[in-house]
Amino acid sequence: xxxxxxxxxxxxxxxxxxxxxxxxxxxxxxxxxxxxxxxxxxxxxxxxxxxxxxxxxxxxxxxxxxxxxxxxxxxxxxxxxxxxxxxxxxxxxxxxxxxxxxxxxxxxxxxxxxxxxxxxxxxxxxxxxxxxxxxxxxxxxxxxxxxxxxxxxxxxxxxxxxxxxxxxxxxxxxxxxxxxxxxxxxxxxxxxxxxxxxxxxxxxxxxxxxxxxxxxxxxx
Amino acid sequence: xxxxxxxxxxxxxxxxxxxxxxxxxxxxxxxxxxxxxxxxxxxxxxxxxxxxxxxxxxxxxxxxxxxxxxxxxxxxxxxxxxxxxxxxxxxxxxxxxxxxxxxxxxxxxxxxxxxxxxxxxxxxxxxxxxxxxxxxxxxxxxxxxxxxxxxxxxxxxxxxxxxxxxxxxxxxxxxxxxxxxxxxxxxxxxxxxxxxxxxxxxxxxxxxxxxxxxxxxxxx
Numbered sequence: 001x002x003x004x005x006x007x008x009x010x011x012x013x014x015x016x017x018x019x020x021x022x023x024x025x026x027x028x029x030x031x032x033x034x035x036x037x038x039x040x041x042x043x044x045x046x047x048x049x050x051x052x053x054x055x056x057x058x059x060x061x062x063x064x065x066x067x068x069x070x071x072x073x074x075x076x077x078x079x080x081x082x083x084x085x086x087x088x089x090x091x092x093x094x095x096x097x098x099x100x101x102x103x104x105x106x107x108x109x110x111x112x113x114x115x116x117x118x119x120x121x122x123x124x125x126x127x128x129x130x131x132x133x134x135x136x137x138x139x140x141x142x143x144x145x146x147x148x149x150x151x152x153x154x155x156x157x158x159x160x161x162x163x164x165x166x167x168x169x170x171x172x173x174x175x176x177x178x179x180x181x182x183x184x185x186x187x188x189x190x191x192x193x194x195x196x197x198x199x200x201x202x203x204x205x206x207x208x209x210x211x212x213x214x215x216x217x218x219x220x
Numbered sequence: 221x222x223x224x225x226x227x228x229x230x231x232x233x234x235x236x237x238x239x240x241x242x243x244x245x246x247x248x249x250x251x252x253x254x255x256x257x258x259x260x261x262x263x264x265x266x267x268x269x270x271x272x273x274x275x276x277x278x279x280x281x282x283x284x285x286x287x288x289x290x291x292x293x294x295x296x297x298x299x300x301x302x303x304x305x306x307x308x309x310x311x312x313x314x315x316x317x318x319x320x321x322x323x324x325x326x327x328x329x330x331x332x333x334x335x336x337x338x339x340x341x342x343x344x345x346x347x348x349x350x351x352x353x354x355x356x357x358x359x360x361x362x363x364x365x366x367x368x369x370x371x372x373x374x375x376x377x378x379x380x381x382x383x384x385x386x387x388x389x390x391x392x393x394x395x396x397x398x399x400x401x402x403x404x405x406x407x408x409x410x411x412x413x414x415x416x417x418x419x420x421x422x423x424x425x426x427x428x429x430x431x432x433x434x435x436x437x438x439x440x
Contacts, residue, residue, distance in 0.1 A: 147259055151287060
């Protein structure tokens, strides 16, 4: 029982900052999406391609969460978007307080949208609200089609599921049943939007961009 | 500071059971490896292939950690090895107490080795000692070659790194520099053994089997 109480206290302290972030984002009328996946599903590559493909029409800012290194923030900056790196020093998820500090450092007035790239972890980040407009879960086809069944929390809470690396499906190099993923994800979350994409080849990315553009319109 | 204290208490309670497991394994003189990776790196597929390829010479028992479902335990049982499923109900790692209960349920007398397949998570399981003989980290090439740098703890603590899905390197479908992984992993842990494998095609698995066989000999 002690374990549950401890968890509640940590989540309660987090909620104070989540609410601050929610109020700030509502005030400036800009959407902010919290991207969650296992390590290596392609979160940063999706962001870099999105920034490049929509350069000139969408001004993106990124909050990068990593345990160590600023590898990901450097990749975002190379695509000419502002990025604030948060190193969690071992912690398995971003907290709302960390995001609150990072939001203050971003040039919000000159942005259309903020992405939070969470620490690579399909489990823990789903339990910590950051005050975001919504969560985006990324699943690479190389990870297998049983992941919504085995890691249900994040699929139940996300607005969008990006099924990435679909270029690997050609040649039957990986066993992945997209229909099974669709069915399992929709059973957990009937409203989730599912876009199969390849951030490497660009396949399917237009559907993701159309959804994003619509979200920006809706938040104004 | 409160956060650190809470963490210490949880880890302290865990250590009591880790020590019990250590003593049990020393008494029966059988090795027990804790396999840790992101979701979908191929832990279960590696185990199933190992069980099948070494059938007749190596008797394997498996403790399966998953947040939900018994999909993985069923895969192990289909390969005719005993498997005890632990569902963590949301928790992001196995505890030593859970492993202690599962060890009691396995037919240890008729086994040569026990594998613990931890919850798919490259971060949290590395902080919880289970009393295991050693940790094995699995990294799929689809996850990218920056993972030892970005998630150093588990690479620093493991006896073996299995670089899985090397069949995907053919045709340059994924960008992955094996030398970078070797260099970064060895910088964290000069004693780590690194075996590039494909559990799908069987490539490189003989090196892993040779290492395992040697470990069993050493523990007798």
